[in-house]
Amino acid sequence: MSDFSPGQRWISDGEAELGLGTVLNCDARSVTILFSASQETRTYNTRQAPLTRVMFGSGDRVLSADGWQMIVDDSKETRGLITYIGEDSEGNLRELPEAKLADTMQFDQARDRLLTGQVDRNDWFDLRFRTLHHYQRIEQHSALGFAGPRIDLIPHQLYIADEVAGRHAPRVLLADEVGLGKTIEAGLILHRLLLAGRVERALILVPDSLTHQWLVELLRRFSLNVTLLDEHQSQAHGSTNPFESAQLVLASQGWLFANIHRQDQALASRFDLLIVDEAHHLDWSPESSGPGYQCVEQLASEIPGLLLLTATPEQMGLESHFARLRLL
Structure with a gap:
């Protein structure tokens, strides 16, 4: 000194x-x-x-x-x-x-x-080097994104999540029966894609009655901090686009499907992944298509990744089912 x-x-x-x-x-x-x-x-x-x-x-x-x-x-x-x-x-x-x-x-x-x-001292450099080396090994591990969540995996969930998350921009319909864990599968896929850096921003659209359930599940099971967006929150942002206020946005279908202005803002926000729960409610027929289908169709044309979740894909008829497959 x-x-x-x-x-x-x-x-x-x-x-x-x-x-x-x-x-x-x-x-x-x-x-x-x-x-x-x-x-x-x-x-x-x-x-x-x-x-x-x-x-x-x-x-x-x-x-x-x-x-x-x-x-x-x-x-x-x-x-x-x-x-x-x-x-x-x-x-x-x-x-x-x-x-x-x-x-x-x-x-x-x-x-x-x-x-x-x-x-710095050499031992400090060595510690940083070893830390980065171990971090690199974790990032390259085949279980990246699957080991951390607080869930008891069923084999078919792991298979589906690994198969879908391995794609560059997955566009799939998850149609497991009720109780087989479609929400878990979607959460695993989202978690894996986020950690791998292939997704940075995601928009999640769910029925009005399931918004808080999704919010809690994503936080409790996957430690994902999702922003729940509604009209009150949107108005608080004034003239700025509320969909650009967070990386992970959760919104109710009823609110977004009925609001053309908010749909335009969502389209302009450049999301990487769109997740739609209870997708069988997206009604379509040769004569007309419902507002929900029209909204998701526009979003799906701009967003690279798309996950449609439904336990009853044929509930609204085969025509609606194949129309939803066309979104993929």
Whole structure:
């Protein structure tokens, strides 16, 4: 550790966000540093202080406390204090004592930390390297997205989720019978795609009576923080698009299907995956199609991924069933 002198500028290795510190006083055992930018004062043991002396070299751009900048050409040291010499932005030759350096200067970029001598111990680097190595192994594991959820998997759920989530932009109809876990399958697929980085934003449309059930299940079982959007929440966003306020949006079908303006906003929000529960309610016939079908048809034409969930795909007739298959 270098000798400390009042007026010198130092930076904290562990708290670079504090900015440049100024030595207030020091003795053989301790040194007191004032970080004016954050209004913090720290006292360190002189032998073990996690501090690095701030020293600039030729070609570095420095900022003064008065707001003007200078390119350093040379420097001189007097009684332990450095004065920088160089040209300001107008080409004038000026001198800048280190005590007049801006307090807000930070060194959080790798190059800046290297040039100012802010280097970590090798064991810290080794720890980061091993952590990243293990994280990479986890990301490449075949069970990514399936091991974390709080569920008791049934074999067919795992098979379906793995098969569908393995596709780049899955567009499928999940038509298991009642009680066989279509919601779990959809949650697994969504969870896997999010962790794999193939989906960043998803829109989930469910019947009005199931909105809170989906909200709770996704949070409790998959730790997914989903935003429940309704007209009250939408109006709170004013003129901005409410569908762009979150990455994962849950909305009731009754609300969205009846509101053309909100449908247009959803279309403009660039979702990666659309999930529609109780999809058999999307009514279609050669003569006319219901508002729900029309809404989902428009969304499905813009959103790459689509999951339709229904336990009774033929409830509204074969024509409606094949019309829903056409959405895929």
